[in-house]
């Protein structure tokens with residue numbers, strides 16, 4: 001009898017726990033602390049509830065409509081651009097690009113991936129590009145969006161490629177901004193580093209280490225005080241109330257991009273309209289820091305990889321290289337970046 005009673009109690013408790021994990025709903029108050037991340041986003045945050053891998057998780061995103069429909073810079077139905085962040089940025093890091101697109105009549109959607117920024121940070125999760133693409137599509141499905149432009153930067157660029165391979169019928173255009181994964185690092189000799197060791201490196205992140213990394217890869221060894229905003233934003237996640245889960249998730253994400261190459265699949269994008277934007281001085285390569293010097297030397301040559309990738313995709317890919325810029329042209333030289341982006345969008 002006692003056993004049966006206990007069992008019944010546990011059942012009730014576990015059902016209650018599942019029901020309690022309902023994601024925050026509007027009203028549209030501007031959230032500052034979700035996902036253990038104290039930072040105010042400029043637009044209301046919405047949450048997609050996901051039933052995924054025996055968990056109920058909340059994925060945060062911003063979905064912003066243009067204010068003035070008469071100022072559209074294109075003909076035809078309302079266009080939507082979804083922007084996918086990279087590993088050291090959040091959805092909000094697209095804010096300047098979002099403002100420009102909104103002013104041209106585009107609706108913009110900026111998700112934070114599971115494990116990042118204002119989204120849930122699970123204690124354990126099988127991170128795959130496919131899973132993240134599926135999670136992201138679930139948001140679009142809930143909004144009844146069936147056709148859109150997908151733009152991704154860095155890891156978000158790698159994810160946007162996977163998204164386009166999985167759901168080509170949804171993708172009106174694919175925009176890759178210094179995507180990672182243009183080469184298969186492990187095939188080029190990057191040794192395996194355990195998730196546990198990557199986790200320790202993640203846990204030790206601080207202003208100095210993040211800035212040193214971004215200065216050397218994103219900004220061609222230069223530093224503008226304006227870049228500090230995004231370092232300090234990231235520190236708020238590394239130092240937030242979910243810091244430990246975040247560091248572990250980030251280690252899983254690093255393992256994901258190393259073990260799940262896209263480099264062999266670019267020819268499968270041949271029928272999609274795509275734009276590849278690359279900073280010629282970008283030298284990003286995951287695992288470079290723990291590789292021997294002879295391997296380091298052959299990794300991350302975006303000035304070569306960019307053109308090779310565009311050629312692998314074929315003539316439906318427009319290639320734009322900014323020879324003097326690094327891994328984040330949208331931050332380093334927004335005017336040139338937005339000029340190239342809008343120019344391409346107008347003709348596609």
Ligand SMILES: *[C@@H]1O[C@H](CO)[C@@H](O)[C@H](O)[C@H]1NC(C)=O
Nearest residue numbers: 067068069070071072073103
């Ligand atoms: C909307 O855009 C049109 C065309 O650019 C402009 O003439 C009009 O003043 C704008 N309206 C508002 C309320 O900003």
Ligand SMILES: *[C@@H]1O[C@H](CO)[C@@H](O)[C@H](O)[C@H]1NC(C)=O
Nearest residue numbers: 092093095096097099229230
């Ligand atoms: C984007 O957000 C950053 C950080 O809050 C801010 O410094 C910058 O002015 C914003 N840019 C635009 C165009 O709103």
Ligand SMILES: *[C@@H]1O[C@H](CO)[C@@H](O)[C@H](O)[C@H]1NC(C)=O
Nearest residue numbers: 063139140141142143144145
């Ligand atoms: C999506 O479409 C369904 C079915 O037509 C409708 O019930 C729902 O309200 C729509 N949702 C949104 C966000 O437009």
Ligand SMILES: *[C@@H]1O[C@H](CO)[C@@H](O)[C@H](O)[C@H]1NC(C)=O
Nearest residue numbers: 201204205206207208209210
């Ligand atoms: C920042 O991190 C680096 C590398 O993990 C470490 O060497 C350095 O001592 C740390 N600096 C501070 C101020 O904590």
Ligand SMILES: *[C@@H]1O[C@H](CO)[C@@H](O)[C@H](O)[C@H]1NC(C)=O
Nearest residue numbers: 206207232235236238239240
């Ligand atoms: C991290 O958080 C602690 C306590 O909340 C605070 O004292 C410290 O200054 C924060 N460090 C950074 C780098 O934000």
Ligand SMILES: *[C@@H]1O[C@H](CO)[C@@H](O)[C@H](O)[C@H]1NC(C)=O
Nearest residue numbers: 168266267268269270271272
């Ligand atoms: C592109 O479309 C053509 C014509 O429909 C088809 O023959 C070809 O297999 C497609 N290529 C890819 C990579 O999907």
Ligand SMILES: *[C@@H]1O[C@H](CO)[C@@H](O)[C@H](O)[C@H]1NC(C)=O
Nearest residue numbers: 270271272273313314315316
């Ligand atoms: C470019 O894409 C179109 C479909 O969007 C396809 O018909 C055409 O074959 C593609 N071109 C090449 C060279 O693959």
